[in-house]
Structure formats: structure tokens, C-alpha cells
Amino acid sequence: MSAPSAGTMPCEISFVVNGEQRTVRAHPMERLLDVLRQQLSLTGTKEGCGEGECGACSVLLDGLIVNSCLIPVLQAKGTEVVTIEGLGADDRLHALQKAFLECGGAQCGICTPGMILAATHLLNKNPRPKLQDIREGLAGNLCRCTGYMQIIEAVIAAAHESPTP
Amino acid sequence: MNHEPIIGTAVPRKEGRNKVTGKAQYVDDMVLPNMLYGATVRSQIPRGRIKNIKFSPGINWSEFVVVSAKDIPGKNCISLIMDDQPCLAQEAVNHPEEPILLLAHRDRYVLAKAVEAVSIDYEPLPTVFTIEDSERCSEIIWGSNNTFKTYLVTKGDVDSVWKDAAYIVEGEYTTGAQEQLYIENNGMIASCDAGQGITVWGSLQCPYYVHKALMALCNLTADKVRVVQMETGGAFGGKEEYPSMIAAHAALLAVKSCCPVKMIYDRMEDMVATTKRHPSRTRHRTALSKDGKILGGEIEFIIDGGAYCTLSPVVLSRGTIHAGGSYFWPSVRIRAKAVATNVPPHGAFRGFGAPQSLFALERHMDHIAEVVGLSSVEIRRRNFLKPGQTTTTDQVVREEIDLNKLLDRALELSDYHKKRMSFSQNNTSGATRRGMGIAAFLHGAGFTGSGERYLSSVVGVEGGADGRLRVLVSSTEFGQGTKTVLSQIAAEALGLRYEDVTVAQADTTEVPNSGPTVASRTAMIVGKLVQLAALGIRQTLFSSGTLKESYSPEEFRIACQNYVAAHGPFRSWSHYEEPKGVFWDDEKYRGEAYAAFAWAVYIAEVAVDMVTYSVSVEDFVALQEVGKVLHPVLAQGQIIGGIAQAIGFALYENVAWQNGRMQNGQMTNYIMPTSADLPPIRVYFEELGNVHGAFGAKGIGELPMDGPAPAIVNAVKDALGVNFNSIPLLPEDIFHALAAKGEEAYLKGVK
Numbered sequence: 001m002s003a004p005s006a007g008t009m010p011c012e013i014s015f016v017v018n019g020e021q022r023t024v025r026a027h028p029m030e031r032l033l034d035v036l037r038q039q040l041s042l043t044g045t046k047e048g049c050g051e052g053e054c055g056a057c058s059v060l061l062d063g064l065i066v067n068s069c070l071i072p073v074l075q076a077k078g079t080e081v082v083t084i085e086g087l088g089a090d091d092r093l094h095a096l097q098k099a100f101l102e103c104g105g106a107q108c109g110i111c112t113p114g115m116i117l118a119a120t121h122l123l124n125k126n127p128r129p130k131l132q133d134i135r136e137g138l139a140g141n142l143c144r145c146t147g148y149m150q151i152i153e154a155v156i157a158a159a160h161e162s163p164t165p
Numbered sequence: 166m167n168h169e170p171i172i173g174t175a176v177p178r179k180e181g182r183n184k185v186t187g188k189a190q191y192v193d194d195m196v197l198p199n200m201l202y203g204a205t206v207r208s209q210i211p212r213g214r215i216k217n218i219k220f221s222p223g224i225n226w227s228e229f230v231v232v233s234a235k236d237i238p239g240k241n242c243i244s245l246i247m248d249d250q251p252c253l254a255q256e257a258v259n260h261p262e263e264p265i266l267l268l269a270h271r272d273r274y275v276l277a278k279a280v281e282a283v284s285i286d287y288e289p290l291p292t293v294f295t296i297e298d299s300e301r302c303s304e305i306i307w308g309s310n311n312t313f314k315t316y317l318v319t320k321g322d323v324d325s326v327w328k329d330a331a332y333i334v335e336g337e338y339t340t341g342a343q344e345q346l347y348i349e350n351n352g353m354i355a356s357c358d359a360g361q362g363i364t365v366w367g368s369l370q371c372p373y374y375v376h377k378a379l380m381a382l383c384n385l386t387a388d389k390v391r392v393v394q395m396e397t398g399g400a401f402g403g404k405e406e407y408p409s410m411i412a413a414h415a416a417l418l419a420v421k422s423c424c425p426v427k428m429i430y431d432r433m434e435d436m437v438a439t440t441k442r443h444p445s446r447t448r449h450r451t452a453l454s455k456d457g458k459i460l461g462g463e464i465e466f467i468i469d470g471g472a473y474c475t476l477s478p479v480v481l482s483r484g485t486i487h488a489g490g491s492y493f494w495p496s497v498r499i500r501a502k503a504v505a506t507n508v509p510p511h512g513a514f515r516g517f518g519a520p521q522s523l524f525a526l527e528r529h530m531d532h533i534a535e536v537v538g539l540s541s542v543e544i545r546r547r548n549f550l551k552p553g554q555t556t557t558t559d560q561v562v563r564e565e566i567d568l569n570k571l572l573d574r575a576l577e578l579s580d581y582h583k584k585r586m587s588f589s590q591n592n593t594s595g596a597t598r599r600g601m602g603i604a605a606f607l608h609g610a611g612f613t614g615s616g617e618r619y620l621s622s623v624v625g626v627e628g629g630a631d632g633r634l635r636v637l638v639s640s641t642e643f644g645q646g647t648k649t650v651l652s653q654i655a656a657e658a659l660g661l662r663y664e665d666v667t668v669a670q671a672d673t674t675e676v677p678n679s680g681p682t683v684a685s686r687t688a689m690i691v692g693k694l695v696q697l698a699a700l701g702i703r704q705t706l707f708s709s710g711t712l713k714e715s716y717s718p719e720e721f722r723i724a725c726q727n728y729v730a731a732h733g734p735f736r737s738w739s740h741y742e743e744p745k746g747v748f749w750d751d752e753k754y755r756g757e758a759y760a761a762f763a764w765a766v767y768i769a770e771v772a773v774d775m776v777t778y779s780v781s782v783e784d785f786v787a788l789q790e791v792g793k794v795l796h797p798v799l800a801q802g803q804i805i806g807g808i809a810q811a812i813g814f815a816l817y818e819n820v821a822w823q824n825g826r827m828q829n830g831q832m833t834n835y836i837m838p839t840s841a842d843l844p845p846i847r848v849y850f851e852e853l854g855n856v857h858g859a860f861g862a863k864g865i866g867e868l869p870m871d872g873p874a875p876a877i878v879n880a881v882k883d884a885l886g887v888n889f890n891s892i893p894l895l896p897e898d899i900f901h902a903l904a905a906k907g908e909e910a911y912l913k914g915v916k
Contacts, residue, residue, distance in 0.1 A: 048432070088186065098185075100181075110398025147809030
């Protein structure tokens with residue numbers, strides 16, 4: 001965890017989170033991850049390594065998958081951020097959430113939010129991915145439990161769920 | 166009481182919805198009012214005396230809560246098997262990263278600077294970093310001879326076999342440290358209340374280990390310590406013993422500050438300071454008959470325990486008992502030893518010693534095959550254990566296991582013979598060499614020997630006001646599916662719906678001690694106890710006349726509701742009882758080591774890139790007999806996940822040590838497999854059942870860690886014709902070996 005730069009004053013930063021306009025008061029260099037978790041109480045975004053290697057903190061920023069531990073919050077100004085909380089809810093799961101549940105894509109669950117968002121990004125770009133596309137598309141998100149196979153199965157299952165593009 | 170079976174079906178994971186929606190609460194997601202953040206000041210040197218501690222200027226130290234060993238109310242140790250590991254070092258340090266001081270502050274961002282501003286003067290002492298140096302005792306760093314534990318297993322008269330042996334095959338095999346690398350780092354929150362005592366919430370496997378450690382540390386009675394498991398983001402053994410340390414630290418800060426304190430390790434602290442898999446060295450000397458049958462052998466198995474004892478004796482025990490693998494040894498002598506070095510203590514990691522000794526054995530079997538002139542398949546066939554024969558500890562194999570049949574099926578599924586033939590034809594040229602490798606092995610389920618008797622686990626099931634049942638266990642969920650499988654067992658036992666059963670959060674004020682969540686024991690041992698306790702609930706309803714003999718799930722629910730309305734919530738308890746006729750001698754290390762074994766044959770196909778010398782696993786067949794498969798999706802997930810970790814153990818995961826400290830404590834330079842690195846892992850089950858486990862289940866969690874590394878290295882041998890006896894097997898190792906081989910060939914040519 002890096003401390004916000006000394007000397008910089010907190011400022012007001014506005015962006016859309018899960019469809020809602022939010023304004024936070026934060027140091028510009030504060031990590032988007034910490035702002036989401038601490039100020040906005042969106043704790044579904046997880047920290048695994050703090051250096052952009054594991055992908056547990058993945059969120060969608062203007063539709064792109066990013067490691068929120070590497071994004072200074074100022075960079076999120078004026079953008080649209082989607083976290084796991086914005087993808088689906090308990091009573092209306094997103095196709096990927098449903099497929100992860102059914103295929104065994106979530107074990108301990110700590111990589112799951114980031115992994116599901118990475119998969120969302122993958123399917124948005126490529127609604128009918130081949131096996132190799134999925135293996136490469138998710139390679140930025142580490143999972144220590146599953147050996148990835150059931151995650152890949154879940155992505156394939158969710159792709160089949162969605163209407164033909 | 167006809168109902169749809171629940172056992173053997175893929176019911177939804179109990180906490181799955183919370184996990185896929187991000188609602189699951191891990192310890193770092195929890196915030197308490199008035200909470201401080203804690204950090205640890207650790208030793209910079211591997212061994213020495215602490216001379217002076219200075220708090221450098223430039224930090225407003227009055228804002229910080231500082232805890233040292235002097236603040237410990239009880240005994241300064243993390244109570245486990247031996248009480249040798251201090252909670253905070255006072256006079257001396259014995260490994261890098263040993264905790265010395267604790268700091269807490271309201272602002273988490275100022276802690277790192279403060280930790281750096283504590284400067285400690287040491288008088289350095291000589292160090293020991295390798296098994297060899299530790300054995301030599303040039304410097305005594307622990308006890309009288311650097312030895313935490315030894316075991317001697319003897320069977321038959323091994324001294325008499327050498328003179329008649331047609332072949333004597335020797336080999337030495339080593340395995341490296343491996344980081345568990347759960348994606349959620351270790352973390353704990355502690356709070357202290359004058360009346361109620363200490364409560365900790367954390368990421369952990371074994372609530373009652375933490376409970377015991379906090380009682381000793383803070384000099385508190387059992388009712389004044391409460392341990393609550395939060396959702397735990399992976400563990401793999403890495404959250405078996407170390408959480409007691411973090412809980413102790415957070416608790417000391419909470420006691421001194423009178424505020425709740427959160428301690429969350431960052432990735433590097435977690436990697437460099439907490440436990441890893443024990444590095445090992447195994448030496449085999451095996452006598453064989455003319456036709457390749459094992460006559461007897463000497464096995465020496467040594468593990469590096471690090472600076473303190475922690476769980477090393479138990480890890481050593483499992484490794485020792487598995488050292489003879491799935492073969493029949495008419496005679497054997499196994500000498501095993503856990504030694505001390507000045508590195509952070511090594512600890513529990515899935516497989517717990519068995520992956521180490523089985524790597525050695527399964528490489529050695531291929532080595533034997535080569536010397537005797539048999540194939541890797543045939544050498545195994547001729548030596549497989551059969552029902553009625555005895556293991557190295559003289560345990561009679563009572564299960565109707567047919568390892569030859571298992572091997573045949575694995576060969577067929579992997580297309581072994583055809584592929585090997587084609588590879589050997591094509592391996593003479595081109596940029597890739599391919600090979601196939603086999604490992605056949607076993608894994609004992611539950612605690613070793615008398616371990617389950619000592620644990621004497623207790624399980625409860627509660628009937629609630631809503632007519633549903635709640636399972637009360639200290640067995641924790643950290644990905645394996647504990648809550649799901651135990652709910653299935655209770656529901657199936659009573660003919661209820663899966664939805665009619667839940668599992669209580671593991672909170673020591675709520676749940677009895679069902680033992681630690683380790684050793685592949687939860688489904689088999691705890692599961693059986695859940696089954697028994699559930700039957701007790703029904704018995705209560707029968708006896709009270711609330712429920713008739715034949716009932717539907719709905720009728721059961723109403724009966725339970727009625728009973729609770731009349732008498733209040735009720736509970737049924739079950740206690741572990743040792744199966745009859747089980748014999749284990751702790752002194753001689755002989756007898757029934759495990760109530761059941763899982764058996765497996767794994768086959769790896771590898772490709773070696775002749776430009777980069779990197780090895781990729783191209784196909785992997787995992788065939789195992791695990792008793793009854795309780796949940797097909799979870800069982801598959803356990804096997805695939807274990808194999809993925811074992812592929813890392815074999816090929817990628819290298820801990821770079823310097824003066825006892827891990828140098829690559831980052832995910833950037835400690836490499837675990839990604840989705841792009843793994844082959845299709847094909848999982849197949851045989852289900853013979855098991856009289857000791859719930860509905861015939863055996864342990865499953867650790868088994869898949871044992872076989873892949875030797876299967877892969879055997880496959881590399883098949884591809885390149887070079888024997889590698891150490892893991893991790895990195896591209897540079899292959900480069901050096903091939904370069905040496907090339908040089909040798911060149912020199913021969915010159916002659």
C-alpha cells in the first residue's frame with residue numbers, strides 16, 4: 001500500500017460508479033482501489049498484491065479492464081467505473097455470476113470479483129471466444145484455487161447464454 | 166422417506182452467491198469503530214542478539230502505540246507443539262523477518278514510514294541456512310543438535326537384502342520451498358473488552374489453534390478468548406499455524422491501545438515472513454531382484470524446518486509414512502529428521518511432507534526402471550501394493566484397491582503408449598522434444614496414527630426455530646466447499662433438502678472443536694461426525710413423539726419447529742471414536758497410519774522448447790480412487806486446483822534465498838501458473854467407497870499435490886533422456902544439464 005504523496009491536498013473528484021454519479025474527497029494519487037473500498041464501501045473489489053500482478057482489484061473503467069491498485073483516483077475523474085457490485089445483484093445475477101456459481105468457477109472467492117469483471121470485458125470484446133482467447137484473456141487474473149479450468153468452463157457457458165451477436 | 170439423493174450431486178456452493186456478487190466479508194472488508202491499524206517491526210538479520218532499539222527522530226512517536234515482548238501478559242510464545250517460537254523476540258533473533266516490535270496508528274498510511282524509522286542494533290551470530298550445514302552441527306542454533314524431530318520406521322530385516330540383490334539403486338532427490346500464495350493475504354482484527362476478554366476475527370483455518378495460542382499468550386481462560394473466522398481467501402495450509410502469530414500481535418496492540426486493531430499483511434510481508442513448504446532432501450538405496458522386485462531399501466528423509474519447531478514434526482511424520490508410496494516393501498528402514506536453519510519457520514502446505522517424499526520415490530522408481538531395464542510402467546506393476554499386503558508401517562491394505570487396473574485405465578486415457586512411440590520417433594530433431602511421465606501414489610486421509618484420537622473432535626447439529634438445521638463445527642471453509650459438503654451430509658442423513666441445512670460461522674463461542682481444517686480430514690472424519698449428530702436430532706424428534714417414522718422434509722421441518730416452540734432450540738452432539746481394531750505404536754512408528762488412503766495414477770505429457778528450455782505441460786490425466794465423490798464439481802475443482810499448484814511446484818515456483826531471506830517476495834518475480842500456462846487437466850474418479858467416511862468419502866484435498874511433480878519430471882526425462890532430481894526444474898537447469906551433456910559428447914568426439 002502506497003501512501004498518498006505528501007504535500008498534495010485532497011480534492012473533489014467526481015465519477016460514475018455502477019451507474020451512479022459519485023463525488024469523493026481524496027488525494028489525487030490515492031489508489032482507486034482504496035477509494036472504492038474505504039470511501040464508497042464497495043468492498044467487493046479486493047487487494048491481492050498491490051502491484052498490478054494478480055488482478056483481484058480489477059474493475060471496468062470506461063469499459064476497459066484495469067487494476068484499480070494502479071490507478072490514481074484522479075485518473076478516474078469523469079470516467080465510468082463498474083465494480084462487481086454493479087454487475088448483478090443477489091436476485092438478478094449476471095450470466096457470468098450464474099455460470100461461475102454453477103461451474104465451480106469460485107472457490108475461495110477472493111479472485112472471483114476481479115475474474116468475473118475480466119471475463120465481462122472479454123465477452124464484451126469477443127462474445128464467442130475460443131478456448132485460447134479465454135486462456136489469454138484471463139491470464140492477467142491469478143487464481144490459486146481452481147487451476148482455471150472451471151472458470152474457463154463458466155466463461156464458455158455464459159457466452160452460450162448470451163444472445164447471438 | 167424417498168427423496169432425491171443429495172450426495173453425489175452438484176448442489177450450489179453455500180456461500181457461492183456471496184462470493185460471485187462480492188458480498189462475502191473477508192477480514193479486510195470489516196471496519197470497527199475507533200479502529201487502529203497495526204504493523205510489525207521485524208529483524209533485518211538472520212541471527213543475533215538485539216543490542217539496542219532506537220526510535221529515530223522525524224516521527225511523532227507519541228501518536229503510536231508500541232508493543233514489545235515486555236507487554237505480553239502471559240507466556241511469550243506461540244503455543245503449538247513446542248513452545249519455542251516467541252511471539253516477539255526479546256533478546257535474540259533466529260531468522261530474518263522475526264517479529265520484534267508492534268506499532269499501531271489510526272492512519273494506516275503512516276505506519277510503513279514508522280516501521281522503517283525503528284532502527285535496531287544487533288550483535289550478529291553465526292548462521293545455518295542448509296540441511297547439510299544444520300546436520301554438520303558446526304553451529305548449534307536450536308536445542309542440542311539442531312534437530313526438531315526424528316523418526317525411525319523399520320520393517321523386516323533390511324540388512325540381509327543387499328548380498329542377494331541383483332541390483333542396488335541409489336539416488337538423491339531434493340525439493341524447494343514453495344509459497345502457498347493464497348490470493349488473500351493474512352489478516353486479523355482484534356478487540357479487547359475488560360469484561361469479555363479478547364475477540365479476534367481473521368483469515369484462518371483453525372479457530373481453536375488461535376484460541377489456544379491466545380489463552381497462553383494473554384494468560385486468559387477459555388471463555389475470555391473468542392476467535393471468529395471471516396470468509397477466507399485461500400489457505401492451502403498457509404493459514405494453519407501463522408494466523409496464531411498475527412492474532413497474537415493484533416491482540417497485544419488491542420490490549421495496550423484499548424482500541425480494535427486491524428493487521429493486514431501486504432503481499433511482500435506475507436511472502437517473506439510467513440510459512441512455506443519445507444524444502445527436503447531424500448536419499449534412496451534400494452535392493453532389487455533380477456526381475457525388478459523391491460527386496461528392501463534404506464530411505465533417508467530430511468526436511469528443513471526453519472528457525473522454530475512449529476508443525477515440522479507432523480509434516481515430517483506424513484512425509485515419512487508416505488516415503489514408501491504405493492509399493493510393497495518386504496523390508497525397509499526409513500530414517501527421518503527435521504532440522505533447524507536460520508530461515509523463517511516452514512509450515513503447513515497442502516500435502517504436508519508427502520509431496521516431498523513422493524517426488525523422491527516416483528523419480529527413484531523411474532531411475533530403478535532404467536537400471537533394471539524395465540519400462541516405467543512395468544517396474545510399477547511388479548511392485549504395486551496389493552490388498553492383504555502391508556505398507557512400510559505394517560498397515561494391512563484392507564481396501565480392495567487394484568493399482569494395476571488404475572494404471573491400465575490411466576495409460577489408456579492418456580494414450581500413453583501410442584504417444585510415447587510417436588514422440589520417440591520425432592524427438593531427434595526440431596525445436597521441441599516431447600515426453601510422457603507417470604506417477605502412482607497414495608495419500609492417507611485424516612490425522613496420522615493416534616492423531617485423531619488425541620484430537621477427539623466434537624460436532625454439533627442444532628434444530629432451530631425455523632425448523633432448519635445448523636451444523637456446528639470449527640471446520641472452516643476456505644474454498645474447498647466445507648459448508649456445502651457438510652450440509653449435503655446432514656441433509657442426506659435425514660432425507661432433508663439441501664436448503665434445510667446451514668453451517669454456522671466458525672466462532673469459538675458458537676461451535677465446538679471439530680479439530681483443525683487440515684489433513685484431508687473434513688469430509689471423511691468431520692463429515693461422519695456430522696452424519697451422526699444429525700441422526701441424534703431426528704432421534705430427539707422421534708422420542709418426543711413430534712415426528713413419525715416416515716416423514717417428508719416438510720414434515721420434519723414442522724416437527725422441528727414444534728419441538729423448538731415447546732422446548733427451545735436443541736442440539737445433538739457427536740464425538741470421535743477410534744474405529745475398533747486400529748493399532749498404532751507412537752514409539753515404533755508402526756501400525757495403522759491412516760484409516761483410509763486415496764490412490765492415484767497421474768500421467769503428464771510435456772513439451773520442452775529447445776530454444777528457451779522451458780517446459781510446458783501439454784496434457785494431464787489424473788485418475789484417482791477417492792471413495793465416494795460427494796460433490797462432483799467441488800471434487801473436480803479440488804483435483805484440478807491441486808494439480809495446478811503442483812505444476813507450479815515442479816516447474817515455476819522458485820524461492821530465491823539470500824542470507825535466509827526470500828528475495829523474490831512479489832507476484833512479479835515469484836511465478837505461479839496463469840490460465841495461459843496450464844494444460845487441459847483431465848480428471849477421472851474411481852469410487853470404491855470407505856467404511857470410515859461419511860457416505861463412503863475419503864480425503865481428497867491434498868492428494869493432487871503429490872503426483873504431478875514427479876510425473877512431469879519423469880516426462881522431461883522421457884523427452885530429453887536426462888535425469889533431473891531437483892525441483893523446481895527451471896529452464897536454466899535444463900540448459901546447464903544439456904550443455905554439460907553436449908560438452909561430454911564433444912569431448913568424447915575429440916578423443
